Amino acid sequence: MSGAARSSIAQDAPITRRQAIAGVVALAAYPSAARAANASDATTKQALDTAMTLDPPAALARLAGVSADGASPGARLDLAAARAGLTIDQRLANPTLQPAERFEWQMRRITGDTVQLAAVRRDLETRRATLAAQADAAFDALGVPAGTTGARFERLWRDPRFLYPDDAAGRDAAVAGMRATLAAIRPKLPGLFGTLPPACLDVDVRALDAAEIAAGKGGYRILPAPDVRGTYVVDLQRIARRPRFSLPSVVAHELLPGHMIQMPLEARAAPHPLRKRYTAPLAEGWATYAEMLMADCGLFASAADRLGHIHWMLFRTCRGLADLALHVDGRAPDAVLGDLAQRQGEPTYFASFDNDLATIARTPAVRAAEGWVPLRIEQEARRPGQRRRVHHKLLDHGPIRL
Structure with a gap:
């Protein structure tokens, strides 16, 4: 496969690694005008x-x-x-400019002119509280001992009921589970999007192979093209860090209805680099919204799968609030780090708390925007009769300012 058909971008990698979208996709069947x-x-x-x-x-x-x-x-x-x-x-x-004023304008720069910092903080804090309550209910259903949200997630991450064996059979089972999630998502798409290009739907998942591991590769995407199946190549090298409940939400984010719909359609729209500069969080915002959309459609039915989804949502919400804490409130990094650990408990597979906080410190307003954009999309899409219209508005012509 040519390099032009690949997108070697790990899930939720920093935006600066996300700017070039590879692949040219024939999408004439999509009901939008090229x-x-x-x-x-x-x-x-x-x-x-x-x-x-x-x-x-x-x-x-x-x-x-x-x-x-x-x-x-x-x-x-x-x-x-x-x-x-x-x-x-x-x-x-x-x-x-004062810190709060500067931060608000930094968010507006990459998101939209109507952003209000107080509303962003309120939305993120409300979301975090809702997620914590949902997590407690699911933890109780699984019999996880009481404690902080973070401590309960740490226990769950080490529960042998949910761990794959650290061998070839375990990795095969993880891929099979992700494919089953993908199969469960497919029937939901027509009602949410109408007709989608066949190329967007011709997608699969596989694990890194031995040669890729030897070369030091992490997870990456191969975007669909007329003669290329779209694939999310998942990193399962440290499979103990990827319990089975953590992967269904990854499928919604990385495959359908997340990046494997959004990225090919953006490639078709060919937005100018200046538009991409000033709409940068939309790609990650869409993929996170895709997870929320699948939760709303009942994808994460078991208590364990709900917790896997909630953990991903807490990760994105808490890092958005960490962005505010560092750059607006002037909180010390150690205090912010402690808050992340208490509320999220377990870091994500690809980013330790220390590394993620260092990225947030270098890129003010980016993580807050990425955490808030999906909430804003959800607000619009939940209005009666608006869901499919909002989806097309966001996808048909490439990224838009909110």
């Missing part, structure tokens, strides 16, 4: 290409006279996102 090749689009693209080489004031001046009249929906989204993001970049150049 970007038209017209003179207005060409003019817009030329202006945006030039704007990328300029500082924000000069870039905005270059774009000021560009009209979106006659442009395709994608080109209009490119232009609107570039203007919004560059305007915020100008504002962020002000050295007198």
Whole structure:
């Protein structure tokens, strides 16, 4: 397979490793219009290409006279996102901004102009409390001894009832379980999306093979293309760290209806790099929302699988609140680290608490945005009769600002 068909991106890797989406997918069957090749689009693209080489004031001046009249929906989204993001970049150049004000503008830069920091904090804190209550109910159903949410997850992670054997048979069983989850998801998709491109649905999961492990590879994606099956290649090297209840939510995130729908459709839409710059959390936000959507559809039926899903949601919610704690509240890293351990208990497979906190410290507002975007999507999609419309609005023409 050519390198152009691969996406060697681990689940939830930092955004800077997520920018290039590989693969060209034939998606003519999808009920959205591909970007038209017209003179207005060409003019817009030329202006945006030039704007990328300029500082924000000069870039905005270059774009000021560009009209979106006659442009395709994608080109209009490119232009609107570039203007919004560059305007915020100008504002962020002000050295007198206070931490909370700067953080709010940093979130707006990559998410949308209407973001309000107080609402983001409220939504994340409410979500964390709801998840903790749901976790306690599921822990009680499984007979896990009382304690903090984190302590109970630590116990669950080591419960032999849910561990795969650390051998080839155990890894085969883990892949078979993920394939069973994928099979359970497929019948739910028509009611949620209508017609999807066949390429998006031609997906599978397998484990890293011996050669990939020897080469030091982690989990990665192969995006679907006309002659290539989309595949999530899962890292099961430390299989004791991946109990069976932790994997169903991974299937929803990495495969269907998560990245294997969102990424090929984004590749087809071909958003301009400036639009991708100013909508960066949408890819991860969509995949996290996909997990929430499957929970709403009853995918995680057992108490153990619910806890696996809740743990992934706590991970994303708690890191969003850690982002706020570090950059807005000025809390010490050690205190934030202790809070993560108390509330989440077990770090994710690919990121220790220490490493994740270091990433959050380097990238203010990114994790808060990634944690909040799926909550915002869910709010819109739960409105009566709006779910499928919201899905198409988010996917048809590539990432959008909220």
